[in-house]
Amino acid sequence: MEEERNMERGMTADQLLGALWRRKALVGAIAAVVFLVGAAIVMTRPSMYEASVVVRVEPQRPGEEMVQRTVSEIIEQRLLTVRQELLARPVLQKAIEEMNLYPELVSEKGMESAVAQMRKDLTIRVEGETAFELTYANRDPQVAAQVANRLPTIFSEETLKIRQAQAARATELFNEEMVALGKAVSNWETKISQFKVDHLGELPEQMEMNMRGLERVSHQLQTKSEELRVAEARRSDLARARNAVDSEAGRLEAAESGLTRSLVNARTTWTDDHPEVKRLQTELDRMTARRKEAEGRLWAERAERTRVATLIGNIQQEIQDLQKQAEAYQGRLNNTPRWAHELAVMNRDYEIARTKYQSVVSRKVEAEIAQELEAKSAESLFNVISPAGVPATPARPDRMAGMLIVFLLALGLGVLTAAVLEMRDDSLRDGTEVRQRLTLPVLAVVPEMQGKTERRILMPASGARNSVSNPTSLN
Structure with missing residues (x-):
């Protein structure tokens, strides 16, 4: 109860000053000890030197109007990812190995701990729209400046490797796609060629030729039909004239036979010089000539009938051939729309495949050019506009501020101790x-x-x- 009353008892400023004066030795001792310990901590902390370098992110050249890059990124996006990429393990590990940083930490805890420590020692701040500032802290000012100047180069090299790998992968993918599409285009060309062979004469591009052929055959049919009509008319005429010729030849032959018998009888009676014999001989000669003439006409008519019959047969055969040709042309014309649809579908798929193939070929060429440009433009990705100099003074710790804080802490702890002791003291003043x-x-x-x-x-x-x-x- 007494202790609770002591704790509840308040203190005025005069009482506090009196307590401090009465316990000035204790307050001074506590403040001195705390100050000495704090001062020792502040003064023994290692000095850290900071070196800063300002790097500008350059736009990609040449522009997209010259070649379509396979690895493109605008500057704003690039700046947003700079911090993550700079603090990535590959960049920091390469810097640690190359410049032999944190050797004790690497030997004791491994590379991962060294990388984590280097992340703590690095500060990255975006400056404006196209630049960033990189600050590195180290106990050695020379090392701080060297690392700050070297990191952008390492970052550029690692970035270049990644971009070149991406460009190479893009080229490889385009090449694989080009081979696959090339096979597809070849397959479509083979299918279309075989389709045209299988349906030769019935293709859409041959429709006009078939129409002209059908028109030509139709005209020939008309001509041959007219020739057949004339030939059949001639055959009919020859058939009607045949009976008359046969009758005349038979009559003349019979007359010749009668004159021959009469002449034979006359010669048995008279001599050859007899007028009757001479007359019969003359009539017989004339009748024989007429018979031969009639027989010649008969043979000529027979030959003409044979010729006309052959002509009619030939014309009929030609008409049949022409009709078959007309049917063939008409069949081709009838089948053309169906094959035209199928061929149009095949040509459409072929054009799609060919367009894709040409696009991939074009993009593959652009990827190869972009890959070459990535190698040539490596040094222009990042430009150091303000290299880091060797710092002359440490950036931390701030010993003056530290000493002031330690002094205030020591004084406050002494005052607090005196106040607590005064509140626990039961003496009446x-x-x-x-x-x-x-x-x-x-x-x-x-x-x-x-x-x-x-x-x-x-x-x-x-x-x-x-x-x-x-x-x-x-x-």
């Missing part, structure tokens, strides 16, 4: 405290006796000393 704590009337307040003379005046005898409390007990 003045009459006010006596009235508050003892609830008794105060008759007199004896000031503190500072020396032996003052004490003798107030307490001359031992009895008096025993009857009056020592004022120092109030302390």
